[in-house]
Amino acid sequence: MADSLVDDLNPEQRAAVLHGNGPLMVLAGAGSGKTRVVTRRIAHLMRRGVAPGSILAMTFTNKAAGEMARRVVDLGGAYVRVATFHSACARFLRQDARRIGFPQDFTIYDTYDRDSLIKQLLEELGLDGYGIKASVVGQQISRMKNAALKPDTSTSGFSDVARVVRQVFDPYHERLRKLGAMDFDDLLLHFLDMLRSDPQVAEEYRARFPFVLVDEFQDTNRVQYDLLRQLTTPDSSVCVVGDPDQSIYGFRGAEIRNILDFESDFPTTTVVRLETNYRSTATILRAAEAVIANNKLRKDKRLRTENPEGAKLLKFRADGAAEEAGEIADRIRGMRGEDVPLDQIAVFYRAHWLSRGIEQALKDKAIPYTIVGGVTFFERREIKDLLAYLRVLVNPLDDVSMERVINVPPRGMGKTSVQKLRDAANGAGLSMVEAVMDPAMHVGLSAKSRKALGALAETLREAKHMSAAGAHAALKVVLQGTDYINHATTMGDPEDVAREENIQELVSDVVQFDEKMGEGLSGYLQHVSLLTSADKEVEGPSVQLMTVHAAKGLEFDHVYITGLEDGLFPSMRAMEDKDGLEEERRLMYVALTRARQSLFLSSARERMVAGAMERSTVSRFLKEIPADAMETHSATWHSWSADEGGGQEPEAAAGHEIDFDQTPQVIDVGTRVRHEMFGEGRVAHIAGRGQMARARVRFDDGIERTLILEYAGLRVVSEGNAW
DNA sequence: CCCGGTAAACTTTTT
DNA sequence: GTTTACCGGG
Numbered sequence: 001m002a003d004s005l006v007d008d009l010n011p012e013q014r015a016a017v018l019h020g021n022g023p024l025m026v027l028a029g030a031g032s033g034k035t036r037v038v039t040r041r042i043a044h045l046m047r048r049g050v051a052p053g054s055i056l057a058m059t060f061t062n063k064a065a066g067e068m069a070r071r072v073v074d075l076g077g078a079y080v081r082v083a084t085f086h087s088a089c090a091r092f093l094r095q096d097a098r099r100i101g102f103p104q105d106f107t108i109y110d111t112y113d114r115d116s117l118i119k120q121l122l123e124e125l126g127l128d129g130y131g132i133k134a135s136v137v138g139q140q141i142s143r144m145k146n147a148a149l150k151p152d153t154s155t156s157g158f159s160d161v162a163r164v165v166r167q168v169f170d171p172y173h174e175r176l177r178k179l180g181a182m183d184f185d186d187l188l189l190h191f192l193d194m195l196r197s198d199p200q201v202a203e204e205y206r207a208r209f210p211f212v213l214v215d216e217f218q219d220t221n222r223v224q225y226d227l228l229r230q231l232t233t234p235d236s237s238v239c240v241v242g243d244p245d246q247s248i249y250g251f252r253g254a255e256i257r258n259i260l261d262f263e264s265d266f267p268t269t270t271v272v273r274l275e276t277n278y279r280s281t282a283t284i285l286r287a288a289e290a291v292i293a294n295n296k297l298r299k300d301k302r303l304r305t306e307n308p309e310g311a312k313l314l315k316f317r318a319d320g321a322a323e324e325a326g327e328i329a330d331r332i333r334g335m336r337g338e339d340v341p342l343d344q345i346a347v348f349y350r351a352h353w354l355s356r357g358i359e360q361a362l363k364d365k366a367i368p369y370t371i372v373g374g375v376t377f378f379e380r381r382e383i384k385d386l387l388a389y390l391r392v393l394v395n396p397l398d399d400v401s402m403e404r405v406i407n408v409p410p411r412g413m414g415k416t417s418v419q420k421l422r423d424a425a426n427g428a429g430l431s432m433v434e435a436v437m438d439p440a441m442h443v444g445l446s447a448k449s450r451k452a453l454g455a456l457a458e459t460l461r462e463a464k465h466m467s468a469a470g471a472h473a474a475l476k477v478v479l480q481g482t483d484y485i486n487h488a489t490t491m492g493d494p495e496d497v498a499r500e501e502n503i504q505e506l507v508s509d510v511v512q513f514d515e516k517m518g519e520g521l522s523g524y525l526q527h528v529s530l531l532t533s534a535d536k537e538v539e540g541p542s543v544q545l546m547t548v549h550a551a552k553g554l555e556f557d558h559v560y561i562t563g564l565e566d567g568l569f570p571s572m573r574a575m576e577d578k579d580g581l582e583e584e585r586r587l588m589y590v591a592l593t594r595a596r597q598s599l600f601l602s603s604a605r606e607r608m609v610a611g612a613m614e615r616s617t618v619s620r621f622l623k624e625i626p627a628d629a630m631e632t633h634s635a636t637w638h639s640w641s642a643d644e645g646g647g648q649e650p651e652a653a654a655g656h657e658i659d660f661d662q663t664p665q666v667i668d669v670g671t672r673v674r675h676e677m678f679g680e681g682r683v684a685h686i687a688g689r690g691q692m693a694r695a696r697v698r699f700d701d702g703i704e705r706t707l708i709l710e711y712a713g714l715r716v717v718s719e720g721n722a723w
Numbered sequence: 724c725c726c727g728g729t730a731a732a733c734t735t736t737t738t
Numbered sequence: 739g740t741t742t743a744c745c746g747g748g
Binding site: 060062086087111187188247251373407410413414446448530547567568572574575583584587609611640 | 724725732733734736738
């Protein structure tokens with residue numbers, strides 16, 4: 001019998017899609033059709049008569065969630081809500097927040113809000129003298145919560161940071177409660193607490209969602225796993241999908257252990273392995289497998305493919321970051337000339353700040369691009385300010401938001417005035433928002449401040465009143481009442497224009513939300529506070545720029561992996577311990593396996609890092625790729641496809657050799673070099689290796705100096721053996 | 724209180 | 739190279 005849902009699937013995929021009741025674990029290698037299986041399984045369940053509302057599907061990112069929901073609809077299924085763990089918990093908590101002592105309209109604090117609060121607490125508790133940054137404390141607290149730990153002495157060390165964290169941990173959470181706010185981690189923890197403390201509630205949720213599905217299971221942390229167990233029974237129809245080789249969120253508490261535990265906690269689990277790769281060329285797959293095979297803490301696992309060999313991977317070693325980016329831009333321009341769709345080209349980097357150079361080069365060559373992630377729209381200062389105004393309307397306990405904007409635009413409320421108001425509020429048992437609204441709390445402030453606060457209170461009152469008509473009405477009052485646009489566009493820097501545009505974009509986003517969702521101001525705020533990079537629509541075809549983390553789950557015909565240098569990728573921090581390095585290698589594996597047809601692997605001999613020029617060696621991961629799967633890129637454009645002359649390798653330009661595999665520099669005895677301060681000279685002697693390598697150089701002024709190669713920044717003028 | 728200057732520190736990765 | 743911390747004059 002023909003069945004369009006499974007006709008074109010292989011036997012393993014089919015088994016996963018058609019699996020009946022009971023737990024199922026799909027171990028899906030890269031490019032093995034995981035999303036396909038998940039979406040078809042959902043469609044299949046609905047065809048069996050399962051109501052869309054009884055399926056709880058959770059993914060890791062908003063982007064993946066949206067994509068999955070869309071693909072189910074494309075298969076002819078009804079709309080199924082696919083959520084991230086965080087958004088699902090937020091939604092559930094919104095209904096039941098009162099049970100755990102939070103207002104229904106609780107505020108969700110992002111990382112920035114969290115750190116502002118911690119900073120204030122450090123000051124209040126007199127712990128700000130240690131030179132410890134609030135963000136470090138915040139990260140540490142987050143890490144503990146993700147591992148489901150409490151700050152007792154057994155879990156922390158004796159460093160200053162550990163002591164401070166211990167002292168701040170409880171006050172931080174008490175304060176959050178007082179503010180009617182939760183941070184990202186709390187969304188999961190509070191919901192988990194709710195289920196645990198009231199078995200009947202847990203039972204309600206299990207009855208409501210007999211089908212639970214978790215994507216990217218290898219990236220779940222302990223709390224998420226505990227949550228999953230609360231939402232299921234050992235013989236539930238729970239389906240988890242993941243790939244241990246793609247676990248890249250260890251820094252966030254992800255535990256591969258969850259995959260092992262799953263089989264024992266759900267003893268009747270059916271395990272399905274998807275081991276055929278349909279995505280990449282055989283050469284790309286071979287390269288990726290060779291790299292990941294270097295991980296020791298790993299079950300040996302192979303992926304098959306019937307795809308053609310395809311072109312070899314191209315490696316390119318540039319002198320500097322600008323050359324690297326320029327070459328990539330040139331190449332992309334060439335591909336564009338061959339009618340390669342731009343949105344099938346992606347450029348990856350290890351960290352956001354590395355996007356700058358690439359952006360610049362693409363801009364110079366007029367190639368459209370989109371940055372995925374980075375400082376997102378809703379993290380921009382002007383947007384956060386305006387959202388803070390809206391938040392205090394919905395949650396009058398939210399002092400963090402109130403203090404954020406109490407003097408923005410400047411209204412004469414400096415540090416001392418704010419402190420006075422804070423004291424008055426504390427004395428009267430009021431929140432800051434309430435104190436702003438109450439003229440009785442303004443006594444003792446300057447006439448100017450009192451007047452400004454009165455106007456602010458009036459604006460907030462009016463906005464609150466108008467919020468009944470929707471988020472847009474409230475925002476309009478805020479913009480008018482505070483003259484915010486004027487403030488944001490006259491700060492005298494080049495960003496003035498962009499800020500105005502951003503505010504306009506916020507306005508239209510709000511208007512759209514009002515029309516489409518009709519969930520009111522508080523609905524808008526909830527929607528927005530869990531949005532990150534994801535939902536920005538791509539307008540027109542463009543090259544996709546993103547971190548490797550952001551690339552997970554995506555695929556492109558042509559992929560550029562940049563900055564393949566030791567210290568960058570793998571990152572300096574990750575190189576310190578073995579686990580870190582193995583996770584970094586998985587990250588490289590993820591990067592490589594995103595590509596369908598071609599891969600371009602680049603590095604630069606030197607680049608600016610935090611203001612200083614740094615030299616580096618080629619990434620160790622690149623050296624793990626079999627030599628016969630790669631060839632060296634020559635600086636002139638030729639077609640990316642193998643059959644169009646990709647084979648020949650033009651001569652490297654003289655005096656400009658491309659020594660990809662050579663480590664740091666080609667400075668030998670006899671080499672003529674230039675130093676920025678000392679001028680030109682000849683290398684007389686080399687001592688030491690790696691970071692310790694030193695060169696004794698006899699400069700033309702007749703003086704011999706010993707220089708550490710790593711820092712000296714010597715440039716080769718001509719090779720010594722050329723003579 | 725505000726703004727402009729200068730000094731110092733720092734960059735993984737995300738919900 | 740960019741963002742934050744601190745200081746001194748309006």
